[in-house]
Amino acid sequence: MKSSNPVLSRFGHAERGRAAGYAQPGYPPQQYQPYPQQDAPGYGSAVTSAAAAPMTLDDVVVKTVTMLAILGGAAAATWVLVPDQLLGLALLGGVVIGLVLGLIISFSRMANPALVVAYSVVEGVFVGAVSKLYESRWDGIVLQAVVATFGVFFVMTMLYKARVIRATPKFTKIMVAAMGGLFAAMMINLVLSLFGVNTHLRDGSGLAIIFSLVCIVVASLSFVLNFANIEEGVRMGLPQRYAWTAAFGIVVGLVWLYLEVLRLLSYLQGDD
Structure with a gap:
């Protein structure tokens, strides 16, 4: 049977x-x-x-837990060891290096566990710095965001397992277009903000709340694509090392979802 997923087909x-x-x-x-x-x-x-040795679902679970453990450890170390005056540098480094590593992993024809582990460390530094900044302003917001993130992930897992939501070709096309559009909007907003232009997408306004809600919905639905890719990879008999690539996709979605939930909660709590 021919694969419907271009990335997995390329790997195969x-x-x-x-x-x-x-x-x-x-x-x-x-x-x-x-x-x-x-x-x-x-x-x-x-x-x-x-x-x-073919990739199995257990391999993906183990690699995902490993990535999250590394990311969590790096985030905790950043929270404890990095002084407040260096958090901005940690944020900038995490964004730039994490984006570069993420693009390399996404477009590489080979699964590279070393790059995936390096991404987990860099992303952990970024998440730790962001979390510390938010927690210093809104007490308890990080725990709320973590619980909400994994709660959403659990719900999406159950919905996919029950086949309530399926990665049909039409669904996949819509999701790819939506994620591409949101990424472009975020990049444009970032560039314009550097020149002092406020697009109101990240300023806590009503538009910003709507934008974060849209991002949360899309990030949540992206897990459906990840689960479908994992199933297809197992069916295709991809080598065991590609479990790292599958785990990478899940962790990227979790980090994105966490950041958007964190941002939305800050909007709802206001400036107090």
Whole structure:
């Protein structure tokens, strides 16, 4: 069956191409065994098993928990160790480096666990700095945002498992367009803010509240795409290391959702 997901299809084609590359010219890949078991007892089977071990749902769960643990540890360290006067620098570094790493991971043809772990650390620094700034102004807001974020994630998991929401081709197209549009709006707003132009998307106004609500809805629905991608990756038999890529998608969605919930809660609490 042909994959409906272009990213997973690209990974699948790349993996099949690498597997075919082991074969000698003129020989079908399935007829060529580079490490015959009878010539090297135990060695060939171990190499083949390690290289061909397919990704499972448990692999994705473990990698996601690992990423969240690293991110949480980096956030806690930033909260405790970084002085208030350096929080702005931590924010800027986290945004720039995190964006670069995120783009590299997203558009790479190979799953790279080292980059994913590095992203978790950088994003943890960013989240820790943001959280400390918000908590210093609105006591208890971070805990509220964390509970709301994982609550939404749990609800979306249950809805997807019950097939209440499914990643149909139409749904996928709408979601891709919505996420692209929101990202463009955020980038334009950021650039304009550097020149003193207020678009009212992030100033606590009624428009800002609506924009944050839209972002929260889209971020929540993005988990449906992640879950569908994971199912398809498991079905395609992608190598185990691609569980890191799947976990990366979930963590990106969780961080986005957390930041938007944090921002919305600050709007609702006002300047007190």
